[in-house]
Amino acid sequence: MCFQMSNPVPYRAQLGNLRVFQPDADDKLTTIMAVRAAFGMLGDVELDREHLRPDERRLSVADGDTIIGGCFAYAYRMSLPGGADVPVAGLAGVGVSPDAQGRGAFRPLLEGHIKQSAALGDAASILMASESGLYGRFGYGQATDMAVWQLDVRDFALQSGFETAAGRMLLLDNVEDTIARVAPVHEAACRRRGGDVLRDAEWWPLVLGAAKRSWFGGGPQFVAAWENPAGELDAYALYVLEDVADDAGQPGTPANRLTIRELVARSVDAETALFAALCRVSWVREVVWELAPVDPPVKNRMTDPRQLRQHRRLDMSWLRPLDPAALLTGRHYLSDGQVVIDYSDPVLPSRSGVMELTVTDGVPSISPADPTPEAVTLRPDTLGQLLLGGTRVLELVESGHVTGSVAALRALDRLLLTERAPFNLTKF
Numbered sequence: 001m002c003f004q005m006s007n008p009v010p011y012r013a014q015l016g017n018l019r020v021f022q023p024d025a026d027d028k029l030t031t032i033m034a035v036r037a038a039f040g041m042l043g044d045v046e047l048d049r050e051h052l053r054p055d056e057r058r059l060s061v062a063d064g065d066t067i068i069g070g071c072f073a074y075a076y077r078m079s080l081p082g083g084a085d086v087p088v089a090g091l092a093g094v095g096v097s098p099d100a101q102g103r104g105a106f107r108p109l110l111e112g113h114i115k116q117s118a119a120l121g122d123a124a125s126i127l128m129a130s131e132s133g134l135y136g137r138f139g140y141g142q143a144t145d146m147a148v149w150q151l152d153v154r155d156f157a158l159q160s161g162f163e164t165a166a167g168r169m170l171l172l173d174n175v176e177d178t179i180a181r182v183a184p185v186h187e188a189a190c191r192r193r194g195g196d197v198l199r200d201a202e203w204w205p206l207v208l209g210a211a212k213r214s215w216f217g218g219g220p221q222f223v224a225a226w227e228n229p230a231g232e233l234d235a236y237a238l239y240v241l242e243d244v245a246d247d248a249g250q251p252g253t254p255a256n257r258l259t260i261r262e263l264v265a266r267s268v269d270a271e272t273a274l275f276a277a278l279c280r281v282s283w284v285r286e287v288v289w290e291l292a293p294v295d296p297p298v299k300n301r302m303t304d305p306r307q308l309r310q311h312r313r314l315d316m317s318w319l320r321p322l323d324p325a326a327l328l329t330g331r332h333y334l335s336d337g338q339v340v341i342d343y344s345d346p347v348l349p350s351r352s353g354v355m356e357l358t359v360t361d362g363v364p365s366i367s368p369a370d371p372t373p374e375a376v377t378l379r380p381d382t383l384g385q386l387l388l389g390g391t392r393v394l395e396l397v398e399s400g401h402v403t404g405s406v407a408a409l410r411a412l413d414r415l416l417l418t419e420r421a422p423f424n425l426t427k428f
Contacts, residue, residue, distance in 0.1 A: 008056070008120060009119075010022040010056070011059065011112055011115065011116040011119070013108060013112055013115075015108045018063055018104065018105055018108055019062045019064075020062075020108045021062070022055070022056065022059060022060075023058055023060040023070065027060055027067060028055075028058065029045070030060075030067045031058070031069070032045055032070075034069050034070060034097040035070055035093050035094075035095040035097075036095075037095075038069060038096055038097055038101075039095055049216075051202070053072045053073070053093075054073075054075055057072055057073040057074070057075065057089065057117070057120070058070065058072045058073075059071050059113055059116065061096065061105045061109045063100060063103060063105065066100075068096055068097050068099075068100035068103070068105055069094075069095050069096035069097055069100065069106075069109060070095070070109070071091060071093055071094040071095070071109055071110075071113055072092060072093045073090055073092065073113065073125070074090035074092065074428055075089070075090075076088050076089070076126070076198070076428075077198045078124070078197055078198070079190045079191050079193070079196045079198065080194050080327070080387075081331045081332050081388060081418045081419075081422070082333075083191035083332070084331065084332070085190075085191075085198060086326060086330050088124045089113070089117035089120070089122045089125045089126070089322075090126055090127070090197065091117075091126065091127040094106075094109065094110070094127075096109070107138075110138045111138070111347050114138070114320065114322065114348065118322040118323070118351075122322050122323075123321070123322060123326040123327050123330070124319050124322050124323070124327060125140075125319075125320040125322060126143070126318065126319050127140065127317070127318050127320075128316065128427060128428065129315065132315055135320075138347075139320045139321070139379065139380030139384065140380075140384055141318065141319055141380070141381040141382060141383065141385035141386070142317075142318055142384075142385055142390070142391070143317045143318060143319035143388050143422060144195040144316045144317040144388065144390055144421075144423055144424045145313055145390065145421070145423075146293070146314055146423070147292050147293065147294045147311075147312065147313045148288065148289065148291075148311040149288070149289040149292050149296065149299075149311065150286065150287070150288050150308075150309045151286065151289075151307060151308050151309070152286055152307065153279045153285060155304060155307035156276070156302065156308075157302065157303045157304070158276060158303065159301055159302070159303055162272060162301040163276075164272075164273045164276060165226070165228075165234070165267075165269040165272065165273040166229050167229060167234065167273065168226070168227055169224055169225070169227075169273075169274060169277040170224070170227055171222060171223065171224055171225075172236075175209045179204045179208055179209075181225065181233050182225065182236040183199065183201075184233075185234070185235060185265070185266055186198075186199060186236075186264050186425075187199075188266045189264045189265060189266060192266075192420070193418070193419075193421070193423055194389060194418060194422040195317055195390070195423055196422075196423060196424050196425060196426070197424055197425075197426040203216075206218055207238075215427050215428075216427060217427075220240070221238050221261060222238070223236060223237075223238055224237045224238075224278065225274075226265070226270050226273050226274040226277070228270075234265060234266045234267060234269075235263070235270040235271055235274040236262070236263075236264055236265075236274075237260055237262060237263045237264070237275075237278060239258055239260045239278065240259050240261070241256050241259075242256065242257045242259065244256070255283075256284045257284070257285070257287075258278060258281055258284045258286070258288070259287075259288045259289075260278065260288065260289040260292070261291060262291065262425060263275060263278075263289060263292070264425065268297040271298060272297065276298075291425060291427075293420075293421060293423040294313060294421050294423075295421045296308070316423075316424050319384035320380055320384055321345075321380050321383050322351070324343055324351060324355075324383060325355065325366045327383075327387055328357055328364060328366060329365065329366055332362065333359045333362055333364060333416075334417055334418070334419070335359070336362070337358075337359055337412075337414060338356065338357070338359070339357050339376060339408050339411040339415065340354060340355070340357075340369045340375040340376070340408065341354070341355050341356075341357060341375060341377075341412070342354050342371065342377045343383070344377070344378075345379070345380050347380075354368070354369045354371050354375060355367065355368060355369055357412075357415070359415060373405070374404065374405040374407070375405075376393075378402065382396055386412075387416070388418070388422035389416055389417060389418030389422055390422045392413055393409055393413035393416060394409065394410075394413050397409055
């Protein structure tokens, strides 16, 4: 059950001279300017995305009467393993003005966001960490990774039987029509694995329709799609072409790089077919897949998998549980089992306690349990790492972050296994 209030009281907290509160219209621009200063941003304030940031999810922090920073959050739904989704807060724009840093404002601001989001009924808070070592102390665990893959197309070939799926590649150009056709593909792909943020109708124009490239997407780009014989889209890709020939290149020698910004599919067959089609684009010598899952199935379908080289691997989403029961009972499990969990949340003590997770015929349930030395001990950050399946329980046992009896640890490890690594494609 989610911790939800139908009409939550605007958040306010006082810690000495520091005050954290939900800003009104007069304080909003001052807060935005303080956060922009924290990120080193100069120039005019761009307000084109402010309508996506609900006022009830904003916070300001003031030292006395002076606003020195703030944060905001998007209202999202995130997929869990098995295809279900839960409401989550997408925390962003967390900053304290440089001339006010070091006064202890960051912690009450983050804890205010956690309490505010819990009161709004969110099962978790997620973020993209500008500094990966910063958020663990507030209960965020690294939940999804992303990779950058490189391939010389002359080395690309598929094993027999995987050459292509029925259909054809086509380019889409009308923005409204493109959104209507690719949005269902994205949602279907989100539900194939955990951790992905579902995009609503207001989000898609940032990805496909914005004239200028930003953190969210947009800018000049091609939209390719794989259409099946029935005329439906099974996959889409956003890509750009760049001439990377140097002075030593011979005239007429192909030297284009095709950079895939998104490749999303309803099935492995459709993903393979569209990837192969992109590798056949004329004058392309190199394909770079820049925001990709760490386990692309096409790699294992290639005759020489080594040629699809992982150039980088980075953390993507960080997850902070707010309602552990809703998260644990909302996801799918590949096996049955039973384990007692001793969960401790210092910011949301009402969420702390000993619980028994039971999975019978694939259906999970949570019930209160008595304390026992056999229980697996979890904190918000460790549950955030484990929930979606991106990190094994036994990995955290070896690092000393999770304790419990051998039997309980192995049971939880088996329960949390997933078919594919979690992945989130949406930056915010």
